[in-house]
Amino acid sequence: MKIEKTKLEGCFIIQPQVFTDSRGYFFESFNQQKFELATGANGYFVQDNQSASTYGVVRGLHFQKGEFAQAKLVRVIEGRVLDIAVDLRAGSKTFGQWVGIELTGENNWQFYIPRGFAHGFSVLSETAVFAYKCDNEYHKEAESGIRYDDPTLNIDWGIPAKDMVISEKDAIQPYFKP
């Protein structure tokens, strides 16, 4: 497993060791002890999620508020996505900054996003299957978000606006409050 820091403290790119042979491949998609040793982060997750999307879908930017905030360990099982994390941690020197990581079913990279971030992704391939672990359960009442096209954040989703497929919920998210 290789760990790469990002410009947002606490956000890590994780490159698993992939074993290939004439049958195909194998890799440990999660190992709590190795994860905690490599990142220093809490490796206790309580919920796994999976979603499938077609090209142009943008899901996000989402987060859960307060005590229900979630850290996420995200990966792509099939396809290609541009995964975005936005630093919303009060007092963070990178508050309001974002980072985008291309996750694919080929590179098998994972992206760890601590609590205090908004998260979203855009689908760059025809289809994509996205899977992630959360360290806090879903609490609909604590859901919040930021407009994917917020002019202050000015996120480059890697796809033209004309191609974007947005949920009704995401189309009416509030603007970022610096």
Ligand SMILES: Cc1cn([C@H]2C[C@H](O)[C@@H](COP(=O)(O)OP(=O)(O)O[C@H]3O[C@H](C)C(=O)[C@H](O)[C@H]3O)O2)c(=O)[nH]c1=O
């Ligand atoms: C997140 C979630 C949703 N749901 C239900 C609620 C809706 O009836 C349905 C679809 O939910 P939503 O449209 O919020 O799904 P996404 O747009 O993929 O939301 C996710 O997208 C971004 C990328 C995230 O990081 C969050 O984990 C999450 O907000 O699943 C549940 O039952 N449990 C859950 O944990």
